[in-house]
Amino acid sequence: MLIEQGSVLAVERDSLWVAVQKSATCSGCTQSTCGQSLLSRLNRGEVLLKVSLNGRSASDFVVDDQVSIGIGEVALLSSSLLVYAVPIMTMLLLLSLGHYVWQLPEVGLILLSLLGLFGGATGIAYLLHKPVFASKYEPVLLDHYLPFKNHT
Numbered sequence: 001m002l003i004e005q006g007s008v009l010a011v012e013r014d015s016l017w018v019a020v021q022k023s024a025t026c027s028g029c030t031q032s033t034c035g036q037s038l039l040s041r042l043n044r045g046e047v048l049l050k051v052s053l054n055g056r057s058a059s060d061f062v063v064d065d066q067v068s069i070g071i072g073e074v075a076l077l078s079s080s081l082l083v084y085a086v087p088i089m090t091m092l093l094l095l096s097l098g099h100y101v102w103q104l105p106e107v108g109l110i111l112l113s114l115l116g117l118f119g120g121a122t123g124i125a126y127l128l129h130k131p132v133f134a135s136k137y138e139p140v141l142l143d144h145y146l147p148f149k150n151h152t
Helices: 035-042 073-101 106-128 131-137
Strands: 002-011 015-021 046-052 066-071 140-145
Touching: 015 066, 046 066, 046 140, 073 106, 073 131, 106 131
Parallel strands: none
Antiparallel strands: 002 015, 002 066, 015 046, 066 140
16 A cells, blocks of 8 residues: 555545645656656645545544545556556547548548547546546545644
8 A cells, every 4th residue: 555644634524635745756866857857846736635534533633634645556556557548548449440440531540549539538537536436546544643732
């Protein structure tokens, strides 16, 4: 399970809004011309996640509490595969149909490929927002750390 620390931004009846700091996957070298370095500079900030309380009481949490959230490796990898592979596969399928079956001209193939790419992405986005699929891929609340308060 991949685990991240976050700070509670809002408490709802059955969930928390948690801010998690983005971490760059590569910060070990001093080279500033690579693509990862550029992306990390452009995308600084926090990621906001809605995390289900899973039976815990909302009154146990307040804004600025520190929590630990996690997502399973299999869920992360399979969702990445779906998000990347399905649009490309639908694009290639429609491209092949347009070329070999319907014998479309080049402009038609380009338009059909774009339709397949965006259609596949839209279909996956729709499926991943369905409750049956969404519950499998959402982060889970693991730990709750109370903020330190100095009582002097």
